[in-house]
Amino acid sequence: MSSAPGNDDDTIDIRPANAGGVRRRRLLRLALAGGGAVSLGAAGLGADRLLRKDQGPAIGSATESAIDLEEPCGTHLSRLAPDADVVVIDFPSLLTQGLTLDRLAAFVEKANVPHDRLLNDASLAAAIKASGDTEASYYYGHDYQAADIARFFRLADSEGIALNPHELWLRRLMRQLGWMAQGATGAIITLTAAGGPVTMEMRTVILRHEISHGAFYTVPAYRRYTEDFWASLTDADRAAFTGFLGRQGYDTSLTELMLNESQAYLIFTRDPRFFNAAAIGKSEEEVAQLRQGFIDNMPEFWLRALATEPRPPASHTMPGCPVQSAMLTDGRRTCLCYRPV
Numbered sequence: 565m566s567s568a569p570g571n572d573d574d575t576i577d578i579r580p581a582n583a584g585g586v587r588r589r590r591l592l593r594l595a596l597a598g599g600g601a602v603s604l605g606a607a608g609l610g611a612d613r614l615l616r617k618d619q620g621p622a623i624g625s626a627t628e629s630a631i632d633l634e635e636p637c638g639t640h641l642s643r644l645a646p647d648a649d650v651v652v653i654d655f656p657s658l659l660t661q662g663l664t665l666d667r668l669a670a671f672v673e674k675a676n677v678p679h680d681r682l683l684n685d686a687s688l689a690a691a692i693k694a695s696g697d698t699e700a701s702y703y704y705g706h707d708y709q710a711a712d713i714a715r716f717f718r719l720a721d722s723e724g725i726a727l728n729p730h731e732l733w734l735r736r737l738m739r740q741l742g743w744m745a746q747g748a749t750g751a752i753i754t755l756t757a758a759g760g761p762v763t764m765e766m767r768t769v770i771l772r773h774e775i776s777h778g779a780f781y782t783v784p785a786y787r788r789y790t791e792d793f794w795a796s797l798t799d800a801d802r803a804a805f806t807g808f809l810g811r812q813g814y815d816t817s818l819t820e821l822m823l824n825e826s827q828a829y830l831i832f833t834r835d836p837r838f839f840n841a842a843a844i845g846k847s848e849e850e851v852a853q854l855r856q857g858f859i860d861n862m863p864e865f866w867l868r869a870l871a872t873e874p875r876p877p878a879s880h881t882m883p884g885c886p887v888q889s890a891m892l893t894d895g896r897r898t899c900l901c902y903r904p905v
C-alpha cells in the first residue's frame with residue numbers, strides 16, 4: 565500500500581502503562597527493535613505463534629480485529645483467521661518492514677525499475693531515492709503472492725545478490741511455509757506498528773486494504789471476478805485508476821497489479837487520506853455507483869462482508885504488548901515487553 569508523507573524514523577511509539585498500573589511481574593521476551601536482525605519471537609507472543617526451526621512454522625490464526633489491536637514490539641506472524649493461506653506480518657517499524665520488503669517491492673511492482681532481475685543495495689537505494697521515498701516509506705503495507713516471492717529468492721541465488729538479514733529471515737519463513745515450491749498457494753500481507761506517520765487508526769485502514777489483496781491471491785474466484793470487473797470498466801475509468809496508481813509509484817504496465825490495486829483502493833480503503841473520488845477525477849456519486857456495482861456482484865465468500873463493514877476499532881491500549889518500556893543500549897533501542905500475571 566502506497567505511503568502518505570515519508571518517515572525514516574525507526575522509533576516505535578511507546579506509551580505509558582495503563583492508568584491502573586499493571587505490575588511487571590514476568591518478563592516475556594526481550595526483542596531488539598531496529599538495528600539488529602528481525603526478531604521472530606515477537607514480544608508478547610505466545611509460544612505457539614513462534615516460528616520454530618525444528619518443527620516448521622507454527623503460526624496461530626488471528627482475526628482482523630485482533631491484529632488491529634496489536635502494538636507489536638517485535639515482528640508478529642499470524643494466519644488470517646478466515647483464510648489460513650494468508651500470512652500477516654506485523655512489523656515493529658516502517659524501517660524494519662522496508663528492509664525486509666523494499667527490494668521485493670521494486671522487483672514485483674514498483675515503477676521505473678526492472679522486474680526481470682533484482683536490484684543490488686546501491687541500485688535499490690538509488691531507486692528509492694528517485695521515487696522521493698525512504699527505505700521506511702517506500703510502502704506502508706505490502707502484499708505478495710507466494711509465486712512472486714519464490715521467484716525473487718531464486719533470482720537472488722542465480723544472480724548472486726547479497727540479501728540483508730531481514731530478507732534472509734523472510735526466505736527462511738517462505739521455506740518453512742513450503743511456499744518456495746512450484747504451485748504453492750499463499751500470500752503475505754504486512755503492516756507496521758504505530759509510530760511516526762502511522763497512527764493506530766491508520767493501521768486498521770492499511771490492514772483492511774491488504775486483506776483484500778490476500779483474498780485476491782488465494783481465492784481464484786475473486787481474482788477472476790476482479791479481472792472481469794476491470795474488463796467491464798470503460799477505457800476512461802481504467803485510465804483514471806491507472807493514472808492514480810501511477811502517481812502512487814506502481815508500475816502501470818502491469819495489468820494484474822492495476823486491477824488488484826483498483827479493487828483494494830476502491831472497495832477496501834475507505835479513508836480519504838489514501839483514496840478518494842477526486843484522486844480518480846470522479847464525483848462521490850460516480851464512485852459510489854462503481855462501488856455498488858462491484859459489491860453487488862461479488863462472489864459469496866468471507867471478504868464480501870468486509871466490503872461494507874466498518875473497520876474494527878483501533879487500539880488505544882496495547883493488548884499485544886501490555887506493558888512495555890524502552891531503553892537505549894549501546895546506541896540501539898531495546899524494547900521490553902511484560903505480561904501482567
Ligand SMILES: [Zn+2]
Binds near residue numbers: 566707825
Ligand atoms: Zn495495495
